[in-house]
Amino acid sequence: xxxxxxxxxxxxxxxxxxxxxxxxxxxxxxxxxxxxxxxxxxxxxxxxxxxxxxxxxxxxxxxxxxxxxxxxxxxxxxxxxxxxxxxxxxxxxxxxxxxxxxxxxxxxxxxxxxx
Amino acid sequence: xxxxxxxxxxxxxxxxxxxxxxxxxxxxxxxxxxxxxxxxxxxxxxxxxxxxxxxxxxxxxxxxxxxxxxxxxxxxxxxxxxxxxxxxxxxxxxxxxxxxxxxxxxxxxxx
Numbered sequence: 001x002x003x004x005x006x007x008x009x010x011x012x013x014x015x016x017x018x019x020x021x022x023x024x025x026x027x028x029x030x031x032x033x034x035x036x037x038x039x040x041x042x043x044x045x046x047x048x049x050x051x052x053x054x055x056x057x058x059x060x061x062x063x064x065x066x067x068x069x070x071x072x073x074x075x076x077x078x079x080x081x082x083x084x085x086x087x088x089x090x091x092x093x094x095x096x097x098x099x100x101x102x103x104x105x106x107x108x109x110x111x112x113x114x115x
Numbered sequence: 116x117x118x119x120x121x122x123x124x125x126x127x128x129x130x131x132x133x134x135x136x137x138x139x140x141x142x143x144x145x146x147x148x149x150x151x152x153x154x155x156x157x158x159x160x161x162x163x164x165x166x167x168x169x170x171x172x173x174x175x176x177x178x179x180x181x182x183x184x185x186x187x188x189x190x191x192x193x194x195x196x197x198x199x200x201x202x203x204x205x206x207x208x209x210x211x212x213x214x215x216x217x218x219x220x221x222x223x224x225x226x
Contacts, residue, residue: 004158031212040123042203042216043159056212091158102147102207104214106158 002026004107006092012113013082020078021110025094031101032075034067035091036060037109043091049075082114118142121204121217130226134191138204138217141185145206145215148180150189153201153219162202163189194224 005024013019025032030051035043046065048056051072061067064082069075079086089111093104121138128134136150146167151159165171168182179188187204201219208214 033212033214040218042119042121042205042218045213045215048212050212093158101212102149102209102214103161103164106151106160108156108158 004092004094004105006090006107006110008110009108010111010113012115014115015082015084017082018078018080019082019112020076021090021092021112023075023077023092023107025074025092026096026105028096029094029105030072030097031095032069033093033095033104034075034077035093037089037091038087046077079112082112084114087112087114117217118215119204119206119217122220123218125221125223127223127225128194130194130196130224132194132224134189134194134198134222134224136189136191136202136204136220136222138187139185140187140204140206140215142206142215143182143185145208145213147207147209148178148187149205149207149214150176150178150187151203151205151216153203155200159203194222196224196226198222199224 032049034046037043049069064080089109091109093106095104149164150162152162153159163178168180175192177190203219204217
């Protein structure tokens, strides 16, 4: 399978705990995006990497959220001191360089439930 | 006001019907317009895109952009039960690094 993969697929945690999600993009894609999606809403942009550089962050990404993409390969999204409002689907997407940059390929998502 | 507005539905049609899905947008700077399809508990998948204005056809699907009215449409001909999904319209910057999604319209095609 050469698509975008995300792990874990589901995560249940208690309020106040830290969680970390991983995304493995399509190997030749240099761009990587994180989105959050809640029920009945479209994906909301969180952050964007080009190679290892984090070039854009949404104001939605509070100081409890941090994302990394070491060596421009996989990426991790960490949420510290989780709150019930963090419960959502966290989607990762990747896109190639050049003219196809806007064509984002999404992973299956990580569903987070904060109790 | 959201940058991309979309009627959430649900929209229920019989098999074989022509489906019309619509969005309005407010940001004229973004030139790429996309339609994504999202099945339940899956990530979105790109269905079609258009650059600037005009029509684009791909099999049973036609995407249309009317920049004068800031209106984006997706038409599905001969709809099938397998088309039952949530359809998300989106705008993207030319560089592709910022994409704004609508809330999605849930479509049910009844056999």
